[in-house]
Amino acid sequence: xxxxxxxxxxxxxxxxxxxxxxxxxxxxxxxxxxxxxxxxxxxxxxxxxxxxxxxxxxxxxxxxxxxxxxxxxxxxxxxxxxxxxxxxxxxxxxxxxxxxxxxxxxxxxxxxxxxxxxxxxxxxxxxxxxxxxxxxxxxxxxxxxxxxxxxxxxxxxxxxxxxxxxxxxxxxxxxxxxxxxxxxxxxxxxxxxxxxxxxxxxxxxxxxxxxxxxxxxxxxxxxxxxxxxxxxxxxxxxxxxxxxxxxxxxxxxxxxxxxxxxxxxxxxxxxxx
Amino acid sequence: xxxxxxxxxxxxxxxxxxxxxxxxxxxxxxxxxxxxxxxxxxxxxxxxxxxxxxxxxxxxxxxxxxxxxxxxxxxxxxxxxxxxxxxxxxxxxxxxxxxxxxxxxxxxxxxxxxxxxxxxxxxxxxxxxxxxxxxxxxxxxxxxxxxxxxxxxxxxxxxxxxxxxxxxxxxxxxxxxxxxxxxxxxxxxxxxxxxxxxxxxxxxxxxxxxxxxxxxxxxxxxxxxxxxxxxxxxxxxxxxxxxxxxxxxxxxxxxxxxxxxxxxxxxxxxxxx
Numbered sequence: 001x002x003x004x005x006x007x008x009x010x011x012x013x014x015x016x017x018x019x020x021x022x023x024x025x026x027x028x029x030x031x032x033x034x035x036x037x038x039x040x041x042x043x044x045x046x047x048x049x050x051x052x053x054x055x056x057x058x059x060x061x062x063x064x065x066x067x068x069x070x071x072x073x074x075x076x077x078x079x080x081x082x083x084x085x086x087x088x089x090x091x092x093x094x095x096x097x098x099x100x101x102x103x104x105x106x107x108x109x110x111x112x113x114x115x116x117x118x119x120x121x122x123x124x125x126x127x128x129x130x131x132x133x134x135x136x137x138x139x140x141x142x143x144x145x146x147x148x149x150x151x152x153x154x155x156x157x158x159x160x161x162x163x164x165x166x167x168x169x170x171x172x173x174x175x176x177x178x179x180x181x182x183x184x185x186x187x188x189x190x191x192x193x194x195x196x197x198x199x200x201x202x203x204x205x206x207x208x209x210x211x212x213x214x215x216x217x218x219x220x221x222x223x224x225x226x227x228x229x230x231x232x233x234x235x236x237x238x239x240x241x242x243x244x245x246x247x248x249x250x251x252x253x254x255x256x257x258x259x260x261x262x263x264x265x266x267x268x269x270x271x272x273x
Numbered sequence: 274x275x276x277x278x279x280x281x282x283x284x285x286x287x288x289x290x291x292x293x294x295x296x297x298x299x300x301x302x303x304x305x306x307x308x309x310x311x312x313x314x315x316x317x318x319x320x321x322x323x324x325x326x327x328x329x330x331x332x333x334x335x336x337x338x339x340x341x342x343x344x345x346x347x348x349x350x351x352x353x354x355x356x357x358x359x360x361x362x363x364x365x366x367x368x369x370x371x372x373x374x375x376x377x378x379x380x381x382x383x384x385x386x387x388x389x390x391x392x393x394x395x396x397x398x399x400x401x402x403x404x405x406x407x408x409x410x411x412x413x414x415x416x417x418x419x420x421x422x423x424x425x426x427x428x429x430x431x432x433x434x435x436x437x438x439x440x441x442x443x444x445x446x447x448x449x450x451x452x453x454x455x456x457x458x459x460x461x462x463x464x465x466x467x468x469x470x471x472x473x474x475x476x477x478x479x480x481x482x483x484x485x486x487x488x489x490x491x492x493x494x495x496x497x498x499x500x501x502x503x504x505x506x507x508x509x510x511x512x513x514x515x516x517x518x519x520x521x522x523x524x525x526x527x528x529x530x531x532x533x534x535x536x537x538x539x540x541x542x543x544x545x546x
Contacts, residue, residue, distance in 0.1 A: 033540075033543075034540075034543035035543055036543050036545050037543035037544055037545075043542060053457055056457045062534075064533075066535070069544060070538075178538060178541055178542055180538070223541045225534075225537060225541060227534065229456065230456050231454075231455075231456040231481060232481060232485075233481065233487075234481075234484050234488075235481060250541060251541060253537060266537075268536070269521075271534045272460060
């Protein structure tokens with residue numbers, strides 16, 4: 001029978017370790033530059049879409065996204081939000097069309113340069129077809145229904161958290177390299193799930209084995225970029241405040257100079273297009 | 274049948290003058306529509322050829338036999354289209370804006386600024402307001418009744434076509450968009466560079482929309498409208514038409530590359546060029 005002092009000491013050590021681990025993984029305490037990555041390396045970007053306004057703004061933020069760099073995109077929508085899912089599909093179709101145009105131009109230029117038809121043909125087409133389908137849309141149960149009271153909110157939030165953990169853990173492309181959000185309730189839960197996975201990444205079951213799906217040491221770091229809504233001019237939104245106060249995100253971008261002057265995030269011009 | 278009364282027209286006189294308007298004995302104006310076909314029977318004033326006896330068989334162009342009062346109406350309709358588009362958004366109802374847009378003072382203001390169409394996106398609840406207005410509209414003055422007023426609930430495909438109509442694409446001159454302070458609608462209007470009047474909804478609890486409208490008005494992108502005084506906003510929008518700043522703004526904050534979000538994403542991914 002171990003003595004009380006022994007139990008106390010071990011609990012204290014455990015708590016301290018847990019706390020140190022938390023400090024170590026939280027981006028707010030641990031600003032690190034990511035290791036450099038070569039062009040053309042496969043990457044996984046996770047985009048959290050919320051309700052109508054959030055979705056529209058997020059997709060207008062992404063108009064200049066280069067699919068050659070962000071080779072795989074996952075979209076997360078709340079269940080029953082067909083509007084956002086449809087928008088994401090439309091956005092991907094636009095990306096594919098843009099890519100095709102560029103490729104055709106490139107191909108023509110190449111033909112002119114070499115004067116012959118290259119090995120692109122059926123094979124190349126097929127390859128591009130695979131690349132073009134490089135996205136997926138996932139649904140998670142909503143953290144909070146639109147008119148739901150706060151009393152019933154915790155169970156549904158927990159269900160959403162569980163779905164988020166499962167989604168990140170079992171994703172066929174492995175953990176995302178980057179999570180991009182502009183602050184719907186679903187994104188809070190998803191970022192929490194990512195933080196939990198980051199916390200336990202020392203476990204072989206959670207960490208390196210899963211991270212090396214794409215054979216990349218630096219892959220699957222799940223860095224978080226939070227973009228404050230364009231509609232927020234002087235005061236940050238509630239979800240923004242929660243994410244920043246808990247130190248859950250690596251970068252906070254704001255779209256009005258007034259917010260940066262109040263010491264909130266970085267202002268890099270208006271990001272919506 | 275075409276009959277020419279009064280003094281005979283000199284055969285060498287250009288037909289154009291003779292055919293513009295000829296007074297009938299019944300006091301009707303007989304009007305020949307100027308069509309390309311007319312060129313077939315145009316004679317040179319100094320032609321050496323003998324003119325054909327045109328007036329025996331009547332003119333080869335269509336003739337408008339309608340009485341004067343109908344013609345005067347059609348003349349009014351022919352003035353180029355100028356659309357005022359009012360949108361209340363999809364999420365929250367905003368009946369007070371619909372009511373303000375149907376108030377006699379506002380309609381008169383539209384009339385004095387040569388608007389021909391008022392188009393309302395009134396949402397689910399705004400339908401009643403519009404119907405009520407239709408029932409009571411016989412009390413309106415004749416001038417205001419000349420304005421064509423139409424409304425619809427919401428278009429899931431987006432409001433792009435209405436915005437473009439307000440811009441005056443197709444046939445017509447540039448009108449104005451009156452929008453609730455939702456970021457999506459404001460952005461849509463700013464992108465196609467049509468003057469916008471932003472009217473924040475005072476019923477909304479967390480009123481960050483007011484701040485957005487204020488800031489945008491200060492920077493010279495929109496007119497900050499007030500429910501109580503929409504006619505003044507219409508006047509201001511006429512001056513905004515000349516001074517409206519182009520969208521998106523050139524200011525990129527402390528980001529010399531001007532890459533915005535994509536730049537930050539590349540940094541976080543470790544892409545270095």
